[in-house]
Amino acid sequence: MNQPLEAGTVYAFDRDGHDEPCTVTILKVETLRDVDIVHASIYGFKDKHGKPRTAGHLPFAAEVIEQAEIRFLARRDVPEFEDGYQTWRSAFDEGKAGVFTIGLNEVVDVLLQAIDG
Numbered sequence: 001m002n003q004p005l006e007a008g009t010v011y012a013f014d015r016d017g018h019d020e021p022c023t024v025t026i027l028k029v030e031t032l033r034d035v036d037i038v039h040a041s042i043y044g045f046k047d048k049h050g051k052p053r054t055a056g057h058l059p060f061a062a063e064v065i066e067q068a069e070i071r072f073l074a075r076r077d078v079p080e081f082e083d084g085y086q087t088w089r090s091a092f093d094e095g096k097a098g099v100f101t102i103g104l105n106e107v108v109d110v111l112l113q114a115i116d117g
Contacts, residue, residue: 005029005038005062008078011070016105020044023073024065024104027057027081032092036062037099039085045108048116055111057084059092059099068104 007028012021022044029038042055056079091097100107 005065006075008075010073010076011068012073013068013070013104015045015108018045021071022104022108024068024070025076025079026065027078028085029062035099038062038065039081040065041079041081042104042108042111045112047112053111053115055107057081057088058107059088059097060107061099061101064100064103070104 005026007026009026011024011026013024014021022042025041025043027039027041029036031037038060040058040060042058043052045053047053088097102110
């Protein structure tokens with residue numbers, strides 16, 4: 001990865017077994033409790049009915065994004081994510097939430113399992 005992880009940076013990543021790539025937008029980068037965290041949104045994955053889906057706020061351990069096979073696309077304004085962030089942050093501060101330590105494809109698979117049942 002040649003671009004730094006900065007808010008507003010957009011990358012593409014290939015979905016295992018799918019023709020169309022997904023995009024991941026960096027929303028915020030911070031360190032909490034000595035953990036480097038990258039907050040991101042993921043667009044472009046589809047449920048079993050072909051409906052496009054979006055995950056508006058996902059907190060990742062920074063190394064997940066740093067080690068991902070992603071391609072720089074653009075820099076954009078950061079989309080609204082504060083509601084999701086605040087919900088996560090409150091739970092994180094209470095020790096009831098964490099960060100994803102699995103890869104981007106695996107996270108999308110988990111989301112689709114929850115959506116598709």
